[in-house]
Amino acid sequence: MTQKQQTRFEEIVQRFVELKDTSELMMDLAYSSLLLNSKELAEEVQKLEEYMDKAHTNFELQVLSSKFKKEEAKGFLGLIRLGVVTEKIADAAAEIAEVVLRGIEPHPVLKLAIKEAEETVTYVHVTENSPLANKTLREVGIPEETGMWVLAIRRDGKCVRPKPESKIEVGDVLIASGYAEGEEDLKKLASP
Amino acid sequence: MHLRFEKIEYKPIPVRELLLEIKNLSELMIDLAYSAALFNDKELAEDILELEIRVDTLAYLLELEILVAARDVEDAQALTGVSQVASAADKISDAAADIAAIVTQNIGVHPIVSEIFEKVEERLTRAKVSETSILVDKSIGELDLVARMGVDIIAIRRNKDWIINPKEMEQIKGNDCLIARGASLGIKKFKELSEGKKQKLED
Numbered sequence: 309m310t311q312k313q314q315t316r317f318e319e320i321v322q323r324f325v326e327l328k329d330t331s332e333l334m335m336d337l338a339y340s341s342l343l344l345n346s347k348e349l350a351e352e353v354q355k356l357e358e359y360m361d362k363a364h365t366n367f368e369l370q371v372l373s374s375k376f377k378k379e380e381a382k383g384f385l386g387l388i389r390l391g392v393v394t395e396k397i398a399d400a401a402a403e404i405a406e407v408v409l410r411g412i413e414p415h416p417v418l419k420l421a422i423k424e425a426e427e428t429v430t431y432v433h434v435t436e437n438s439p440l441a442n443k444t445l446r447e448v449g450i451p452e453e454t455g456m457w458v459l460a461i462r463r464d465g466k467c468v469r470p471k472p473e474s475k476i477e478v479g480d481v482l483i484a485s486g487y488a489e490g491e492e493d494l495k496k497l498a499s500p
Numbered sequence: 501m502h503l504r505f506e507k508i509e510y511k512p513i514p515v516r517e518l519l520l521e522i523k524n525l526s527e528l529m530i531d532l533a534y535s536a537a538l539f540n541d542k543e544l545a546e547d548i549l550e551l552e553i554r555v556d557t558l559a560y561l562l563e564l565e566i567l568v569a570a571r572d573v574e575d576a577q578a579l580t581g582v583s584q585v586a587s588a589a590d591k592i593s594d595a596a597a598d599i600a601a602i603v604t605q606n607i608g609v610h611p612i613v614s615e616i617f618e619k620v621e622e623r624l625t626r627a628k629v630s631e632t633s634i635l636v637d638k639s640i641g642e643l644d645l646v647a648r649m650g651v652d653i654i655a656i657r658r659n660k661d662w663i664i665n666p667k668e669m670e671q672i673k674g675n676d677c678l679i680a681r682g683a684s685l686g687i688k689k690f691k692e693l694s695e696g697k698k699q700k701l702e703d
Contacts (some may be wrong), residue, residue, distance in 0.1 A: 313564050314612075320613075321613055321620065328621075335527075337522075373651075380610060382607055383610025383611070384610060385611055386537065386607045386608050388604050389599075393595045395570075395600050399591070403584060403591070404585050404588045407584050407585060409614070410581070412581065413578070414581050415581050415582045417519060418519070420520075420579065421516055425524055425527075426528075427524075439688055451683045451684075453687055454650075454652025455682070489646050489651060
C-alpha cells in the first residue's frame with residue numbers, strides 16, 4: 309500500500325469514528341433531555357441529526373471515491389455498513405428526543421430507568437465554593453477525577469457543547485455521562 | 501434467512517425493570533458489536549444476534565405492560581413516551597445486530613480499518629490476560645474496576661465461550677480475553693494490568 313493510500317484510509321476511518329462518536333453523543337444527550345425534560349437538549353439532538361445526515365453522505369462519497377482494488381471492495385462494504393448503522397443510531401436518538409419536544413412531561417419511569425442504568429447521564433450545579441468554578445475543562449480534568457464526561461453545559465437557559473478550553477462558571481449546569489459510580493464524585497466536585 | 505420468534509408468555513414484570521434491561525442491553529450490544537466487527541469475531545457476533553432476540557422479547561413484554569397500564573387519555577399520553585423510548589432502544593439493538601451481521605455474513609471490515617480504528621478509538625479495548633497478571637483469580641466485584649478506573653468489562657472470552665456482561669462473582673482467569681469500555685486513561689491502565697505490565701491496582 310502506498311503512502312498516499314494509507315493517508316486516505318486514515319481519513320476515511322477518522323470520519324467513521326466521528327460518525328460513531330456523534331451517534332453515541334446523541335444517545336447520551338437524548339437520554340439527558342428526558343432526564344431533565346429539557347427542550348434545548350432535545351433540539352440539540354435534532355440539530356445533530358441533521359448534521360449526521362450530511363456527514364454520513366460525505367463519508368459514503370469519500371469511501372466510494374477512494375479507488376480501492378476489487379479484492380478490497382468487500383472490506384469497504386463492511387465499513388459502509390458500519391456508517392449506515394451510526395445513522396440508524398442517530399435516528400433512534402432523535403426519536404428519544406422527540407418525546408421531550410412533544411411537550412408532555414416524560415413519564416417518571418423513564419427517569420428511573422435512566423438513573424439506574426449501568427451507563428447513566430446526570431447533571432450537577434456548579435456552586436460558588438466549587439473547585440471547578442472559573443477553570444477550563446482541560447484544567448480540571450473531570451474524566452480523570454470522576455470517570456464522567458461533560459456532554460453539555462447549560463448556562464442562562466442555553467446549552468453549549470463544551471470544548472477543552474470552555475470555562476466553567478458558577479451557576480452552570482454540567483450535563484455528563486459515565487458509569488453511575490462516578491456520579492457522586494462529580495456532585496461533590498460541582499457542589500461541595 | 502429464517503426468522504426466529506421466541507415463544508413469549510405473558511408474565512407481569514415492572515415497566516421500569518423491562519426498560520432498564522432494554523436500555524442496558526442495547527448499549528452493551530453496540531459496544532460488543534463494534535468489537536466483533538473490528539476484531540472479526542464470529543462467535544461474539546452470533547451472541548449479539550441472540551441478544552437481539554432477547555431485546556425483541558423484552559420490548560414486546562414492555563409494550564404489553566404499557567397497554568395494560570393505560571386507564572385513560574392522560575395515562576396513555578405519558579405512556580406513549582415510554583413506548584417510543586423503548587422502541588428507539590430496540591432500534592439501537594437492531595443496529596447492533598446489523599453490525600454483527602457484517603461479521604456473520606462474511607463481509608468483514610478491512611483489516612487496515614481495524615488497525616487505524618484501534619489507534620483512534622479510546623473507549624473500547626480488547627486485552628488478553630497474562631498468567632502473571634494480578635487480575636487472575638480475582639472476581640469482577642472484588643476488582644471493582646468501574647469505581648477504581650472507570651473501566652467496565654463487558655465480555656470475557658474463555659476457551660471458545662463468551663461470557664457476556666459478566667456478573668460480580670465471575671472470576672478472571674489467565675488467558676481470558678476481555679472486552680472492556682471506559683475512559684481512555686482507565687483503558688490504558690486496564691490494558692497494562694491485564695498484560696501483567698503493571699502489578700498494582702492503585703497508583
